[in-house]
Amino acid sequence: xxxxxxxxxxxxxxxxxxxxxxxxxxxxxxxxxxxxxxxxxxxxxxxxxxxxxxxxxxxxxxxxxxxxxxxxxxxxxxxxxxxxxxxxxxxxxxxxxxxxxxxxxxxxxxxxxxxxxxxxxxxxxxxxxxxxxxxxxxxxxxxxxxxxxxxxxxxxxxxxxxxxxxxxxxxxxxxxxxxxxxxxxxxxxxxxxxxxxxxxxxxxxxxxxxxxxxxxxxxxxxxxxxxxxxxx
Numbered sequence: 001x002x003x004x005x006x007x008x009x010x011x012x013x014x015x016x017x018x019x020x021x022x023x024x025x026x027x028x029x030x031x032x033x034x035x036x037x038x039x040x041x042x043x044x045x046x047x048x049x050x051x052x053x054x055x056x057x058x059x060x061x062x063x064x065x066x067x068x069x070x071x072x073x074x075x076x077x078x079x080x081x082x083x084x085x086x087x088x089x090x091x092x093x094x095x096x097x098x099x100x101x102x103x104x105x106x107x108x109x110x111x112x113x114x115x116x117x118x119x120x121x122x123x124x125x126x127x128x129x130x131x132x133x134x135x136x137x138x139x140x141x142x143x144x145x146x147x148x149x150x151x152x153x154x155x156x157x158x159x160x161x162x163x164x165x166x167x168x169x170x171x172x173x174x175x176x177x178x179x180x181x182x183x184x185x186x187x188x189x190x191x192x193x194x195x196x197x198x199x200x201x202x203x204x205x206x207x208x209x210x211x212x213x214x215x216x217x218x219x220x221x222x223x224x225x226x227x228x229x230x231x232x
Contacts, residue, residue, distance in 0.1 A: 030100025091194035126174030
């Protein structure tokens with residue numbers, strides 16, 4: 001059994017290194033502009049948000065770390081999420097690629113430091129809201145599935161009092177500020193497509209939970225909005 005788990009462990013480690021510690025530096029690597037402070041700020045904020053959130057989750061819900069590590073092996077992941085979940089990952093990387101390419105080919109793009117700082121604060125708030133949801137919800141898996149083997153039940157505390165999908169809401173908030181922080185018009189194209197995919201995934205997940213998770217319909221009656229308070 002230990003031998004069987006080794007490939008999984010190394011795959012998870014490799015994914016973490018690439019996605020968490022390498023991807024945030026994509027704009028710097030592509031542009032070659034190592035003096036680009038906005039890109040450095042994004043990379044540092046992204047990596048710190050991941051490390052701090054996972055340390056807190058490991059203390060409160062250590063089994064959630066294992067659940068998220070093996071999300072690619074979950075057999076009962078909804079078929080549509082096997083498409084949408086990877087698209088979200090690809091979309092977030094494409095936004096960084098687009099920003100890096102624009103900086104390389106159009107390095108004279110005007111910068112607004114005040115807007116950059118506001119955008120950085122927005123990204124931090126977005127990551128913070130998503131992390132709060134991750135820490136609060138023991139069933140915050142990497143793909144959409146009903147985790148019957150883990151006693152899956154409705155979580156209605158913390159940010160779930162505000163919206164039903166705070167993890168997505170925080171992610172959406174953060175995504176929209178990335179082009180503003182990096183002064184990139186090109187990055188808006190994958191970012192807006194990413195927003196569309198995220199909204200579709202939210203709608204499908206909410207529909208699944210209402211149909212299959214006991215108590216979720218009652219929760220939806222109390223926390224009325226999915227992503228945007230007062231709107232949807």
